[in-house]
Amino acid sequence: MQNKPRLFVVLLKATLLLVLFNFAFILMGIFPLGKLSLYNRVFPGRERFPFGESQKGYNLSLFNLDAMFASHVLVGTPKASDEYRVFLIGDSSVWGTLLTPEQNLAGQLNASEINACGKTVHSYNLGYPYISLLQELMILNEALQYQPDMVIWLTTLESFPHDKQLTAPLVANSPERVKQLIEKYQLPLDPNDPALNHASTLEQTFVSRRRAVADLLRLQIYGALWSATGIDQFYPENYERAQTDFEADDTFHEIKPTASLQDHLSLNILDAGMNIIDVPMILVNEPILISDGVNGDIRYNFFYPRWAFDQYRLILDEYTSSRGVPYLDLWDLVPMDEFTNSGVHLTPAGESMLAEKVSDAIQNFCE
Amino acid sequence: MGLTQIGASILAALLVGALPKGHRDDVTRGAIRVYFLLALSVLAVYWFQPAVPLRSFDFWIPSLSLVLVILTWFITAQAGAWKSRQNIIGLSIIVGGVALVDITRYIFPDPFITTTTTPRLIIVLGFFALTALAISTFTILSRRIAFTLSLAIILLISILLILKSPFLSLQTSILFRTLINRPIESASALELRWLGFSYITFRLIHVLRDKQTGRLPELTLPEFATYVVFFPSLSAGPIDRVERFATDLKKDFALTQDETLLAGQRIAIGLFKKFVVADALALIALNDALVTQVRTTGWMWIILYAYTFQIYFDFSGYTDIAIGIARLVGIKLPENFASPYTKPNLTQFWNSWHITLTQWIRSYFFNPFNRWIRGYKSLPAWTILLIGQLATMFLIGLWHGVTVNFILWSTWHGLGLFLQNRWSDFAKTSFSVTSPRMQTAMQIGGILLTFHFVALGWVFFALSDPSLSWQVFLALSGVSR
Numbered sequence: 001m002q003n004k005p006r007l008f009v010v011l012l013k014a015t016l017l018l019v020l021f022n023f024a025f026i027l028m029g030i031f032p033l034g035k036l037s038l039y040n041r042v043f044p045g046r047e048r049f050p051f052g053e054s055q056k057g058y059n060l061s062l063f064n065l066d067a068m069f070a071s072h073v074l075v076g077t078p079k080a081s082d083e084y085r086v087f088l089i090g091d092s093s094v095w096g097t098l099l100t101p102e103q104n105l106a107g108q109l110n111a112s113e114i115n116a117c118g119k120t121v122h123s124y125n126l127g128y129p130y131i132s133l134l135q136e137l138m139i140l141n142e143a144l145q146y147q148p149d150m151v152i153w154l155t156t157l158e159s160f161p162h163d164k165q166l167t168a169p170l171v172a173n174s175p176e177r178v179k180q181l182i183e184k185y186q187l188p189l190d191p192n193d194p195a196l197n198h199a200s201t202l203e204q205t206f207v208s209r210r211r212a213v214a215d216l217l218r219l220q221i222y223g224a225l226w227s228a229t230g231i232d233q234f235y236p237e238n239y240e241r242a243q244t245d246f247e248a249d250d251t252f253h254e255i256k257p258t259a260s261l262q263d264h265l266s267l268n269i270l271d272a273g274m275n276i277i278d279v280p281m282i283l284v285n286e287p288i289l290i291s292d293g294v295n296g297d298i299r300y301n302f303f304y305p306r307w308a309f310d311q312y313r314l315i316l317d318e319y320t321s322s323r324g325v326p327y328l329d330l331w332d333l334v335p336m337d338e339f340t341n342s343g344v345h346l347t348p349a350g351e352s353m354l355a356e357k358v359s360d361a362i363q364n365f366c367e
Numbered sequence: 368m369g370l371t372q373i374g375a376s377i378l379a380a381l382l383v384g385a386l387p388k389g390h391r392d393d394v395t396r397g398a399i400r401v402y403f404l405l406a407l408s409v410l411a412v413y414w415f416q417p418a419v420p421l422r423s424f425d426f427w428i429p430s431l432s433l434v435l436v437i438l439t440w441f442i443t444a445q446a447g448a449w450k451s452r453q454n455i456i457g458l459s460i461i462v463g464g465v466a467l468v469d470i471t472r473y474i475f476p477d478p479f480i481t482t483t484t485t486p487r488l489i490i491v492l493g494f495f496a497l498t499a500l501a502i503s504t505f506t507i508l509s510r511r512i513a514f515t516l517s518l519a520i521i522l523l524i525s526i527l528l529i530l531k532s533p534f535l536s537l538q539t540s541i542l543f544r545t546l547i548n549r550p551i552e553s554a555s556a557l558e559l560r561w562l563g564f565s566y567i568t569f570r571l572i573h574v575l576r577d578k579q580t581g582r583l584p585e586l587t588l589p590e591f592a593t594y595v596v597f598f599p600s601l602s603a604g605p606i607d608r609v610e611r612f613a614t615d616l617k618k619d620f621a622l623t624q625d626e627t628l629l630a631g632q633r634i635a636i637g638l639f640k641k642f643v644v645a646d647a648l649a650l651i652a653l654n655d656a657l658v659t660q661v662r663t664t665g666w667m668w669i670i671l672y673a674y675t676f677q678i679y680f681d682f683s684g685y686t687d688i689a690i691g692i693a694r695l696v697g698i699k700l701p702e703n704f705a706s707p708y709t710k711p712n713l714t715q716f717w718n719s720w721h722i723t724l725t726q727w728i729r730s731y732f733f734n735p736f737n738r739w740i741r742g743y744k745s746l747p748a749w750t751i752l753l754i755g756q757l758a759t760m761f762l763i764g765l766w767h768g769v770t771v772n773f774i775l776w777s778t779w780h781g782l783g784l785f786l787q788n789r790w791s792d793f794a795k796t797s798f799s800v801t802s803p804r805m806q807t808a809m810q811i812g813g814i815l816l817t818f819h820f821v822a823l824g825w826v827f828f829a830l831s832d833p834s835l836s837w838q839v840f841l842a843l844s845g846v847s848r
Contacts, residue, residue: 007624010631056656217647224651228666 040076094127
């Protein structure tokens with residue numbers, strides 16, 4: 001006679017299996033799950049890192065740098081002997097908010113088919129939406145294994161303040177990577193800062209990490225739609241234009257005009273970035289919206305009071321001169337109308353102006 | 368139903384299934400089980416109802432569902448039946464449930480069972496009085512005028528038509544907004560989301576028709592109301608038959624370990640189908656936006672296949688969950704799916720896809736309609752068949768929605784069934800396949816052909832506009848991509 005399973009036994013076994021699986025999952029934490037990816041194998045790699053909150057963009061944000069890189073076309077592209085590989089590091093303006101992969105800086109540089117040092121320039125978009133130098137350093141640190149010939153780091157003042165460094169979601173959720181960066185480059189940051197999400201043992205179980213696992217799976221599924229449509233961002237028909245009228249507020253991150261701005265900026269993170277690479281780097285002060293609206297004489301835009309940005313430009317100028325770093329100060333390159341929903345996001349035409357300058361810089365560098 | 372609602376339903380079902388013995392007799396225990404199921408179902412009608420932009424409509428819509436249930440019972444039950452103890456208790460449970468949901472506004476700071484704040488008690492008391500008046504009038508009329516039952520059926524179909532027709536829904540939304548002084552610019556056809564109304568209507572029409580034909584068994588109000596708004600099958604069926612449901616309900620039932628395991632297995636399969644497979648496929652399944660975005664013919668086929676499997680896993684997953692939960696309380700709901708995508712012809716597909724709906728349509732429309740049309744002796748047999756199948760499929764299409772695309776979908780299947788029937792007749796008389804290999808090949812060919820016919824039919828079903836469907840067909844054939 002066949003033995004019928006008893007409810008108690010079934011429940012006990014199920015519970016045991018669940019507990020065991022959760023503990024096994026903690027142990028699996030040492031294996032970077034994010035590196036398992038259908039991108040660059042079944043689906044083509046993405047032109048930029050996955051990011052997005054709208055399902056209509058067939059994309060999502062996740063805090064797993066391994067998975068982000070694994071889905072990027074860079075990882076699946078062997079370097080050709082005649083390729084001059086340029087990495088573009090920066091924030092959402094480099095990533096290309098409201099711009100298609102063809103319209104953003106990397107897309108426009110690649111479309112212009114320029115040569116440098118006798119090779120064909122191929123640019124890779126390694127920008128990521130959120131303004132933090134440490135986040136950019138983290139991405140640069142990871143990207144170096146993919147053999148760049150040149151790095152172009154596009155920055156803006158908003159990514160420099162100390163209080164911006166650990167709060168970027170990608171940084172806050174990568175405490176181990178941050179710790180390594182702090183130790184490696186002796187950064188004056190606290191690896192135990194409460195802004196960093198240190199997961200307890202319980203928080204590393206599968207049950208606690210189910211959202212992250214689901215995001216990894218969703219990223220793979222969205223690969224099908226990326227492949228089918230080439231769409232990786234939701235482009236709304238209408239959006240709110242960048243603010244051009246402001247309150248008469250002259251503070252920057254609660255810093256008053258009388259203070260020394262330099263004391264509040266994380267230039268040491270920029271230093272670390274300069275030190276880790278052994279290929280040429282061009283630093284770019286990216287274009288910002290210069291408003292002529294209400295209180296435009298006090299603020300350039302939503303982010304910056306005039307005094308702070310003017311000081312920042314002087315600081316950056318002095319910083320690059322003293323270290324011999326090639327520097328492009330393109331802050332006023334783009335007219336006000338060529339910004340979209342933020343003081344740093346450009347229209348395709350604005351992006352074209354920027355691409356032209358960057359393209360010249362790449363070519364001139366070799367000459 | 369979301370995971371929280373499913374989890375709560377499982378827990379509630381386990382508690383009802385495990386009601387302890389030790390009462391006076393088994394009959395009492397059975398009755399208590401029915402009362403519990405009714406109370407849970409009444410609360411579920413409110414809890415499962417999605418949010419509606421119009422104020423308190425997420426209270427009024429479920430309340431109207433319950434009014435229709437009580438009304439239908441009164442006009443189909445024997446005169447004076449409501450005076451029996453069981454029916455008074457049943458009525459008290461329903462009225463008490465509605466009142467309980469309403470008074471949550473005075474107990475909890477935020478809406479508890481409904482998604483928005485319920486109306487003031489005085490308004491609900493007025494609603495009770497009006498309902499009592501309407502039901503009494505209707506009941507008295509039903510004893511005197513035979514047409515009352517038909518009138519109730521017409522009323523139900525009219526509401527269904529309004530809810531299923533985007534134009535009528537929009538007009539009704541505008542009307543309601545005008546009556547309650549809300550901006551009509553925000554009116555929308557999606558505003559009147561009435562959870563489970565399609566299923567409630569078909570259950571009620573089944574009861575009303577069976578009453579008209581003298582086939583309806585005697586049912587108490589608790590049995591009847593539980594059948595119509597039974598919480599596991601409220602939102603996605605299946606559409607059971609009342610006499611079968613009542614038989615299960617009347618049986619002495621105590622949840623055993625075996626039953627629990629079988630039910631648990633079914634629920635687990637359903638959860639996996641719905642929340643893992645279907646929800647994952649939904650991310651890449653055919654929809655209006657993808658029609659113009661997909662760049663190649665190959666990908667268009669893939670997103671169509673994704674939709675084809677998504678709709679199956681979604682619907683059959685919910686059915687598995689409903690069957691599993693119902694099993695925990697001793698109700699064996701009928702199966703709704705029997706591997707439909709593995710059927711070698713369209714007739715068999717429709718015998719294994721949404722089985723309870725197909726059987727309902729067959730019983731209450733196809734068979735009577737066929738009998739009626741056969742009265743026209745001058746019509747050739749093939750015409751009768753074509754008209755019957757087209758009309759049946761139209762009805763199934765309209766049950767899903769009164770739109771051009773649903774009509775096209777139903778025409779697609781109606782014609783498909785007709786052609787398959789003609790081909791079967793022709794094949795039977797013209798040739799016979801004796802070789803086992805040939806038979807296997809024919810079987811596999813039939814499955815593939817049927818599957819693709821059904822999948823192509825979903826192009827109409829999934830999209831909102833015929834022009835979008837046309838674009839998909841062009842892309843699938845490689846003409847436009």
